Amino acid sequence: MKYAVKEFADETVESIMQLIDADAVSNLTPVSDLPPEVVERMTEMNSVTEKPITYDFSIRVKNPVLSIGEMLVLLHIDLEFQNRYRPVLKDGRSYPLIKRGIYYTAREIGAQLGRLTNETNYGALEKVISIWIVNEDIPKDIQNTATRYYIEKEDFIGATDEPKPDHDLIEVVIIRRSGNDGITEPLFEYLKSVYDADLDMIDKYTPVSANPELKKEVEEMPGMSQAIYDSGYDSGYGSGYGSGYDSGQVNIVMGLVDDGDITIERASEKLNKPTDEIQRLLEEYIASKKTQTEKKNDAN
Numbered sequence: 394m395k396y397a398v399k400e401f402a403d404e405t406v407e408s409i410m411q412l413i414d415a416d417a418v419s420n421l422t423p424v425s426d427l428p429p430e431v432v433e434r435m436t437e438m439n440s441v442t443e444k445p446i447t448y449d450f451s452i453r454v455k456n457p458v459l460s461i462g463e464m465l466v467l468l469h470i471d472l473e474f475q476n477r478y479r480p481v482l483k484d485g486r487s488y489p490l491i492k493r494g495i496y497y498t499a500r501e502i503g504a505q506l507g508r509l510t511n512e513t514n515y516g517a518l519e520k521v522i523s524i525w526i527v528n529e530d531i532p533k534d535i536q537n538t539a540t541r542y543y544i545e546k547e548d549f550i551g552a553t554d555e556p557k558p559d560h561d562l563i564e565v566v567i568i569r570r571s572g573n574d575g576i577t578e579p580l581f582e583y584l585k586s587v588y589d590a591d592l593d594m595i596d597k598y599t600p601v602s603a604n605p606e607l608k609k610e611v612e613e614m615p616g617m618s619q620a621i622y623d624s625g626y627d628s629g630y631g632s633g634y635g636s637g638y639d640s641g642q643v644n645i646v647m648g649l650v651d652d653g654d655i656t657i658e659r660a661s662e663k664l665n666k667p668t669d670e671i672q673r674l675l676e677e678y679i680a681s682k683k684t685q686t687e688k689k690n691d692a693n
Contacts (some may be wrong), residue, residue, distance in 0.1 A: 395598075397524055397539065397566050400458045400468060408597055412454055456520070458501035459558060469501055478531045478569065480653035483675075488653070491542055502562060503582040520558075524566045526584065536571035537581055543546035578665045647678035 394401045401409055412431050412481055451471040460465035460512040473494075501521040506513055543564040546555065576582055579598065586594030591649065592608075601608045646664060649655045650671070657675070661668045 394454075394470075396583070397568065398468070398522060399469070399541075404457055407499065408409070408457075409597070412457070455550045462475045467519050469505070469519060471497060471501070471521075471523050473497075473523065473525045475525050475527045476529045476655060477653075478527050478529070480654055482653040483650070483657070490525060490527065491565060491567060492524055493565065495542070495563070497523045498563045498565060518562055520562050520564065522564045522566065524568070526568045526570065530571050531571065535569055537569065537573070537576055539580060541566050560583055600642055644678060647675050650675055651679060651682075 394407055395404065401412075404412075421642060451469075452678055453467045453469050456466040456468045478490060480490065480493070481487045498521040501523075502518060505518055506515070541564060544560050544562065546553075547558070568584070568605070570581060570584060576585065582594065583598045585591075592601065645657075646660050650657055650660050655663075657668050657671050660666075661671045664671065666674075
């Protein structure tokens with residue numbers, strides 16, 4: 394957040410840590426003595442007519458720029474870990490990741506208001522930021538780059554002085570890592586340290602050593618390169634299939650294939666299963682998802 398979200402650029406790491414301390418949250422009711430506010434979100438967004446979105450991590454956090462006095466304004470942030478810069482669909486077609494990021498933010502914007510009526514207060518909309526950390530299949534000439542995509546006002550006849558927060562509601566950040574050593578840009582150096590579980594380097598940016606509880610967690614974590622780098626399916630999936638597998642793990646992998654994040658061949662390699670078995674599991678996953686959607690529609 395310090396290096397990727399403009400609203401936190403002038404904040405210290407310590408103050409940001411307080412803002413994202415979920416244990417400090419009791420409710421979201423604005424009061425005169427406002428505590429640090431953040432709420433862990435449900436990571437799946439459902440819609441009656443559209444495909445569910447599953448976030449890797451999603452929070453709502455107090456906007457330090459717009460929250461003044463008793464007025465509480467939130468930032469809606471989702472963080473996504475992505476292997477392919479251009480995800481490939483089952484039919485071989487690929488698509489630009491930025492379009493998926495924009496779709497995620499649009500869905501989150503719509504979810505804030507619920508069902509629209511003549512009394513819907515569009516003024517209550519709060520900014521949504523979707524941050525994507527991409528690790529593989531990145532063209533060499535754009536590796537180790539980060540880009541923001543956002544709505545900007547352009548007066549093409551005359552000049553206006555409208556408040557920026559009225560239109561600054563959607564932002565997508567794409568961070569393209571190479572994982573190479575020797576990168577000194579703080580954002581990339583920090584991400585590499587987290588992926589590698591390098592406690593000394595993490596401590597350079599986040600005061601882990603000053604917090605014994607946090608330090609213990611960092612020391613025990615295997616590194617995001619194992620836990621997140623391959624979207625959670627590297628560790629344990631292959632070995633677990635010999636003696637029976639967790640259906641939840643299968644759903645995760647099949648969801649990645651269905652979304653075009655990985656190919657059937659890649660899933661086959663990671664799960665140590667033949668491609669025809671992966672294809673069968675994928676068909677079962679899609680059928681099950683369709684049945685669940687139909688049940689939700691019937692219920693509604």
